[in-house]
Amino acid sequence: MPMWDDILGHEQNKEFLARLLQPGNRPHALLFYGPEGIGKKQLALRFAKTFLCQKPDEHPCGRCESCRLINLAEHSFAHPDFILVEQEAPGKDLKIEQIKEMSRQAAFAPALSGHKVCVIDAADRMTVEAANSLLKLLEEPPPNWMFILVASRLERLLPTILSRVIQLRFDQIPLALTQEALNRLGLERPELLARLAGGSLGAAVNLAAADAVSYREQALEFLEALPLAQPMRYVASQPWLESYDKQGGLLFTEMLLFLARDVLLWQNGLEEQIYNCDCTDRLRRLAASWPASHLKQAADIAQQAYQAIESNAGAKLVLETVVLKTDILRKEER
Numbered sequence: 001m002p003m004w005d006d007i008l009g010h011e012q013n014k015e016f017l018a019r020l021l022q023p024g025n026r027p028h029a030l031l032f033y034g035p036e037g038i039g040k041k042q043l044a045l046r047f048a049k050t051f052l053c054q055k056p057d058e059h060p061c062g063r064c065e066s067c068r069l070i071n072l073a074e075h076s077f078a079h080p081d082f083i084l085v086e087q088e089a090p091g092k093d094l095k096i097e098q099i100k101e102m103s104r105q106a107a108f109a110p111a112l113s114g115h116k117v118c119v120i121d122a123a124d125r126m127t128v129e130a131a132n133s134l135l136k137l138l139e140e141p142p143p144n145w146m147f148i149l150v151a152s153r154l155e156r157l158l159p160t161i162l163s164r165v166i167q168l169r170f171d172q173i174p175l176a177l178t179q180e181a182l183n184r185l186g187l188e189r190p191e192l193l194a195r196l197a198g199g200s201l202g203a204a205v206n207l208a209a210a211d212a213v214s215y216r217e218q219a220l221e222f223l224e225a226l227p228l229a230q231p232m233r234y235v236a237s238q239p240w241l242e243s244y245d246k247q248g249g250l251l252f253t254e255m256l257l258f259l260a261r262d263v264l265l266w267q268n269g270l271e272e273q274i275y276n277c278d279c280t281d282r283l284r285r286l287a288a289s290w291p292a293s294h295l296k297q298a299a300d301i302a303q304q305a306y307q308a309i310e311s312n313a314g315a316k317l318v319l320e321t322v323v324l325k326t327d328i329l330r331k332e333e334r
Contacts, residue, residue: 007039007046008181008201009173016168017047027166029138029147031123034170036152037202041121044148045084048117051146052081066112080111086121094122096129103133106142115144123149124156131158138164172199182208189213195275196258212251219255220279223263223286223298226326241319249315253306253322260299263287267295294329301325 007014013032020026032040046060054064061067069079083105085098102118110116120126126134135158138147149165151157175194178201182190187208196212197204218240244252262274266287276283290298305322309315 007043008177010039010043010170013043013168013170017043020047021051026146028141028145029149029165031149031151031157031162031165031167032170033124033151033154033167035172035198035200037197037200037204037206038170038173039201040150040170041119044119044121044150048082048119048148051117052079052113052115054113069112080108081113081116083116083118084121085118087125092125094120094126094130096127096133099126099130099133099137103137106137106145110144115146116142117146117148119148119150121150122152124151124153131161135160135164173201175199178204189278192276192278195277210247210251212255215248215251216255216258216276219252219259220282222256222323223259223290224282226323241323242316244315244319246309246312246315249309249319250306252319253302253309256302256322257299257306259283259286260295260302263290264292264295264299267292297329298326 032044034040049060049067049070052066052070053060054066055061066079066081070082083102085094085102087094102120105116105118120134123134138161141147147165149157149161154162154167175191178194178197178199179190181201182193182204185205187193187205190204192213193204193207196207196216218238222238240248258275262276262283263286265271265273266283271280274280274283301322305318308318
C-alpha cells in the first residue's frame with residue numbers, strides 16, 4: 001500500500017510531500033494548516049516515519065530500527081531523530097519548556113537516518129514565549145533538521161514564523177469520503193455525522209463518541225418548545241440543563257448553531273445544503289415559525305454562549321441566559 005492511501009483526501013499535498021522524499025533541496029520547515037480533525041497530524045507523522053525509514057519503498061517498512069522506535073516516540077523521545085511536541089492535555093497551550101526541551105536535542109547529530117524531524121502539533125496554541133523560542137530555531141535551524149508545524153488557526157501564529165515556513169493548506173474532506181469511512185467504522189447515522197463535522201473524520205468520530213445526536217435532539221426540542229413555555233419553567237422541566245458540564249454545554253450550543261443555520265438555509269430555498277438531513281419535517285416547521293431576523297439573533301446568542309463556556313464560564317448559568325435571551329426574542333413577535 002502506498003504510504004498514505006489510508007489517509008483520507010489531501011491528494012495535492014500528498015504529491016508534494018512525496019516529492020520531498022526524493023534527494024535534493026528540502027525545506028527546513030513546513031506548516032500544515034486547516035480545520036481540526038482532517039488528518040493533518042496523521043499525515044505529518046506518516047511523512048516523518050517514511051522520511052526517516054532506513055529501508056523505504058512506497059511506504060515505511062515498519063521493520064527497521066527507525067520505524068520501530070518512531071512508533072514508541074510518538075509519546076516520548078525514544079527515537080533519537082524524531083521529536084513530537086504536543087499539548088499535555090486537550091485545550092492546553094504549548095509551553096516554552098517543551099520548545100526548550102526540543103532545542104536541547106539540537107546538540108546531538110542525527111543518529112539513524114541522517115536527518116531529524118520535529119513535528120509540533122497545535123503550533124497555534126504556543127504561548128508567546130514558546131513561539132519566540134521556536135522562532136530562534138527557525139531563524140538558525142540546526143543542520144539536517146526538518147520542522148513540521150500543525151495548526152488550525154493560522155492567525156494565531158506569529159507573522160515572523162509564517163515567513164519562515166512553507167505553508168500547506170488542508171481543506172475539508174469531501175462528505176462522501178468521510179461518510180464512507182464512518183460506514184467502515186460501523187458508526188450509526190454516518191451521513192448526519194459527516195455533515196455535522198463538516199467532512200472532518202476526526203470530528204465526526206468525536207461527535208459519535210460524545211453522543212452528539214442526543215444533544216441535537218435536546219436543541220431541537222428547545223427551539224420547538226420555547227414559544228409555548230415560560231422560560232424558567234422550561235429550565236425547571238429540563239433536568240439535562242442542570243446537569244450539563246463544559247462539554248455538554250459546548251455540544252448543546254453547537255447543535256443550536258447548526259440548527260439555526262439549517263433553518264435559515266431552508267427559509268432561503270437551500271435545503272440541499274442542510275446538515276441535519278434526517279429531520280427535515282421539523283426544520284420545515286421551525287422555518288415557518290421563526291422569523292429570519294430572530295433566528296439570526298438566536299444564532300448570535302448561541303455563539304456567545306459557546307464562547308463563554310469555552311472560556312470556562314459555568315455551563316448551567318450560561319444556558320439559563322440562553323433561554324432567557326431567546327425567550328425575549330420570541331415575545332417580540334407575539
